[in-house]
Amino acid sequence: MKRVLFACAGLALVAAAAGAEQPADFQAAFAAEAQRSAPAFSGFSAARGEALFGATHGRDWSCASCHGEDPRAVGEHVVTGKRIAPLAPAANPERFTRPDKVEKWFKRNCNDVLGRLCTAQEKGDLLAWLMSLGG
């Protein structure tokens, strides 16, 4: 029995190392990073995440410009019209499972929308909102 348990644990570790992560894993990583950069960190807020998603931050675009106002629905790129798969994990289980993708798109899209990189607090707030949306 013990051997079976060890084998299962081993498999789980391998799966984690291969990058098959869950949204909650990213949330935990953002929390750790936010804690490091601001000791006064008091958790994430879905409401702040929703506001961040819909705001243009004094520039041309918001996240919703391409992802749509409802992240559970298919979006459409504001310039090219390309279909963009839903962003909310409940509607698209592939979202927030690959660290390289998550890092790449936060970098690109925060630069596009806010003109700078997002903080761990902002990423965590946004993810808190996305995770709060049911299917």
Add this chain to the structure above:
Amino acid sequence: MRVPTRIRRWFVWSVGLAAALLPVAPAAAGPSTRPPPPPIYVEECGSCHVAYPARFLGASSWSAVLAGLEAHFGVDASVDPQVLAALRAHLETAARSRETAADGTPLLRITETAWFRHEHPRPSSSVWQHPEVKSPANCGACHRQAEVGDYGERSLRMPKKGEAK
């Protein structure tokens, strides 16, 4: 045994016709015979717009596009160095054989190339501005098989005037 002249003539004509048509047949099959682009290209360059076939631009144009991904037509499309090398390898080998340049400067926009303008002489700006088209970058609005690299006439269908989603 003598074969009647009429039949002999018919045979010569059919063989001749078949020989003349044979080389045309595979070419007529068109884009579907081309190898598909590598998955990494489709993933990295097909998220915001359709993964434009490498044959749409010459190698110098692609090189210039890759050199400016941080500010790619108004958005940040940066990739990490390993991905960039993979994209470069594909685009360099599958690029258009003729350079796409104007006055010696590589063109970055497919829509500005001579071949694109030649192929799209009629679509006026009103077609580009159709709510379903939005932009000439949205190939799939008319080229219904653009996602799989097929831009042939058979899959071409313009959206109707006032066609709603």
